[in-house]
Amino acid sequence: MEEVKLLGFWSSPFVYRVKWALKHKDVKYEYLEEDLWNKKSDLLLRSNPVQKRVPVLLHDGKPIAESIVILEYIEEMWPHNPLLPQDPHERAMARYWMKFGEDKAPILLGFYLNFGEEQEKNVKEAKELLKILEKHGLGENKFFGGDEIGLVDFAFGWIACWLEVMEEAVGVKLSEAESLPRLHEWIENFKKVPLIKENTPDRDRMLSFYKQRREQRRESFISSRAS
Amino acid sequence: MAHEEVKLFGMWSSPFVRIVEVALKIKGVQYEYIEEDLQNKSSLLLKYNPVYKKVPVLLHNGKPIAESLVIVEYIDETWKDNPILPQDSFERAQARFWAKLIDDKCMPSLWRVFRSKDNEQEKATEEALENLKILENELTDKRFFGGETIGLVDIAAKITVYWVQVAQEVAGVGIISSQNFPVLFKWIDDLLSCNVLKETMPPKDKLAAFFRTHSKASK
Numbered sequence: 458m459e460e461v462k463l464l465g466f467w468s469s470p471f472v473y474r475v476k477w478a479l480k481h482k483d484v485k486y487e488y489l490e491e492d493l494w495n496k497k498s499d500l501l502l503r504s505n506p507v508q509k510r511v512p513v514l515l516h517d518g519k520p521i522a523e524s525i526v527i528l529e530y531i532e533e534m535w536p537h538n539p540l541l542p543q544d545p546h547e548r549a550m551a552r553y554w555m556k557f558g559e560d561k562a563p564i565l566l567g568f569y570l571n572f573g574e575e576q577e578k579n580v581k582e583a584k585e586l587l588k589i590l591e592k593h594g595l596g597e598n599k600f601f602g603g604d605e606i607g608l609v610d611f612a613f614g615w616i617a618c619w620l621e622v623m624e625e626a627v628g629v630k631l632s633e634a635e636s637l638p639r640l641h642e643w644i645e646n647f648k649k650v651p652l653i654k655e656n657t658p659d660r661d662r663m664l665s666f667y668k669q670r671r672e673q674r675r676e677s678f679i680s681s682r683a684s
Numbered sequence: 685m686a687h688e689e690v691k692l693f694g695m696w697s698s699p700f701v702r703i704v705e706v707a708l709k710i711k712g713v714q715y716e717y718i719e720e721d722l723q724n725k726s727s728l729l730l731k732y733n734p735v736y737k738k739v740p741v742l743l744h745n746g747k748p749i750a751e752s753l754v755i756v757e758y759i760d761e762t763w764k765d766n767p768i769l770p771q772d773s774f775e776r777a778q779a780r781f782w783a784k785l786i787d788d789k790c791m792p793s794l795w796r797v798f799r800s801k802d803n804e805q806e807k808a809t810e811e812a813l814e815n816l817k818i819l820e821n822e823l824t825d826k827r828f829f830g831g832e833t834i835g836l837v838d839i840a841a842k843i844t845v846y847w848v849q850v851a852q853e854v855a856g857v858g859i860i861s862s863q864n865f866p867v868l869f870k871w872i873d874d875l876l877s878c879n880v881l882k883e884t885m886p887p888k889d890k891l892a893a894f895f896r897t898h899s900k901a902s903k
Contacts, residue, residue, distance in 0.1 A: 507785065507818055521777045523784060530777040549749040549758040556751050557735070559788070593735050 461486035462515040464501050466493050468658050468666055470615035471524040472512040477611050478528050480652055482535040525555050528608050540608045554594045554601065555612045561586050568629045569671065572678045576629075583631055587616075591640040599646055606650055616640070617647040618657045626667035690715040691743040693729050695722055697894045699791070699847045700752040701740040702884055706839050707756045709880045711763040753783055756836060768836050782822065782829065782837045786844055790815045794848050798855045798895075809857065816865055823867045834878060842871055842881060850888050854895040 463479065463486050465472035479486050491501055491511050504513045504520035514521045514530065521527050532540050541548050563570070565586060567579020594609070595601055601609035616632070624630050634641040647653055692708065692715050694701035708715050720729055720739050732748035733741045742749045742758070749755050760768045770776050793815050796808040819841065823829065829837040845860060845868050852859045862869040 516774070519774050521774070521781070523781050526777050526780045526784065529780060530773055533773045533776070545758055545761050546744070546747045546749065548761070549754050552754040552757060553749070553751050556754060589735055 460515075460517050462489060463487070464489050464491055464498070464504065464513040464515070465511045466491055468663055469511060470619050473618075473656065473658075474524050474611040474614060475512045475514060475527050475531070476656055477614065477652060478531045478540060478608070480656060481540065481606075482531060482538055484531070484535055525559060525612065528555075528611065532608065540602070540606075540611070542603070542607070551602070551607065551609050554590075554609045557590070557594070558609075558612050565631075566623075568631050569623045569627050569667070570674065572675065580629060580631060584636070587632055587637055587640060591637050595639055595643055597639075600643065606647065606653075610647060614647065614653070617644040618653070619663070622660060622663045623667050626664055626671050689743070689745055691718060692716070693718050693720050693726075693732070693741040693743070694739045695720055696886055697891060698739060699843045702843050702886075703752045703839055704740045704742060704755050704759070705884050706843070706880055707759045707768055709884065710766050710768060710834065711759060712765065713759070713763055753787055753836075753840075756839075760836075766833070768834075768839070770835065779829070779836050782819075783840050785815075786819070786837070786840045790819060791844055794844070794851070794859065797857060797859065798851045805857070809859070812859060813864075816860065816868065820865050820867050823871070834880070839881075841868075842874070842878075843885075845869075845871055846885055847891070850891045851895055854892050 461479070461484055463472070463475060465476070465488060467490060476488075489498070489500070491497055493511070497509060500515075501511065501513060502509060504515060505511075505522040508522055510522075512522075512524055512527060514527045516530075516534070521530050528540070541551055558565075561583075564579050565583045567583060568576055571579055590613070598604075600606045601613065620632060624632075632640065648657075690708070690713055692701070692704060694705070694717060696719060705717070718726075718728075720726060722739070725737060729739070729741060730737060732743060733739075733750045736750055738750070740750070740752055740755060742755045744758075744762070749758050756768060769779055790812075793808065793812040797805060797812045800808045823841070829835060829841070848860055860868050
């Protein structure tokens with residue numbers, strides 16, 4: 458009997474990557490919502506003592522942390538409906554782009570995380586990075602995974618389903634359809650995939666959450682500048 | 685086996701390139717090493733890694749792979765002898781987690797210490813020490829992180845520690861000592877007793893001289 462649990466937070470795109478992978482593989486799991494801002498559960502603190510964050514996958518009680526690491530684990534444990542290419546070079550390229558996404562996340566999310574000059578700088582750089590992603594990562598493919606979605610699509614899923622909500626919350630546009638036509642096509646295709654369509658957080662709830670968080674960040678930013 | 689062409693684009697002072705070299709040596713893969721002058725990158729490198737424009741880049745039968753940890757996974761999957769990642773999926777996940785922590789948090793926080801000054805350096809040092817403590821606690825007294833033989837985390841951690849030892853002497857900032865990080869410190873000695881690592885590391889004085897020139901140039 459296999460017991461799979463997922464510790465998560467309702468708005469986290471990192472958690473959704475894992476949810477999508479589990480559902481794609483038809484793996485039954487128990488979802489446990491973490492109250493990240495008030496009190497993290499003992500289970501979370503025991504399972505991920507190093508980072509103390511979600512997502513954490515528990516398979517027969519054994520914890521795995523870090524969304525990309527969890528995705529690779531799921532792919533290996535449940536190899537049917539593969540999410541990574543068979544060819545070793547193509548697999549390496551998939552891993553490369555997932556790492557690109559991780560490494561560049563602070564810049565890509567800078568428009569939401571930062572303010573003033575730093576935010577402007579991040580926005581400019583992020584637009585360049587999205588162009589690179591579109592040209593070299595996606596190329597002429599329908600999905601990052603080729604004809605079908607794969608782990609890389611899940612990893613960039615936040616661009617499809619979260620980005621425009623965050624853009625609205627902040628009042629800054631990072632990704633214009635005119636300058637990134639292929640990426641926007643991918644966004645539309647990705648959102649239409651039934652697995653994704655049926656599994657994204659409520660937009661209104663996200664908008665109000667990100668607006669609130671942005672205000673809290675702004676207050677911290679202003680007070681840290683004043684001191 | 686049919687003729688396989690393996691080339692590695694690297695820079696002698698890069699720990700990430702060394703990580704890949706150690707992996708190739710452990711597997712007994714024949715490869716051609718091409719030294720890149722990063723101030724003056726070859727058109728070949730720019731062709732094969734147009735996005736990052738960095739080393740290491742591995743070329744296998746004309747196909748390029750970039751990013752040291754991605755390359756090591758590729759090497760492990762392509763040449764099956766002497767596995768570098770554990771066979772068990774859960775153990776593999778642990779190895780990936782720790783290798784990622786070293787790559788994403790430990791190494792960058794250590795470089796921030798050596799590159800910053802005064803107040804900034806104090807804060808950077810605090811962060812670096814926190815990250816190293818996490819690593820120290822996990823390593824305990826095992827000779828190898830995952831098992832009986834050297835693996836991915838061993839390679840990444842030991843090479844990091846070797847670089848830090850040189851960098852900290854040059855910067856005059858003590859980060860890792862036998863008092864504050866006895867396990868990590870022991871690993872440096874251990875590294876030198878491992879032939880494949882020993883012969884791949886650049887000599888400490890050469891690396892120290894490089895750091896000195898580099899830090900002068902950035903002032």
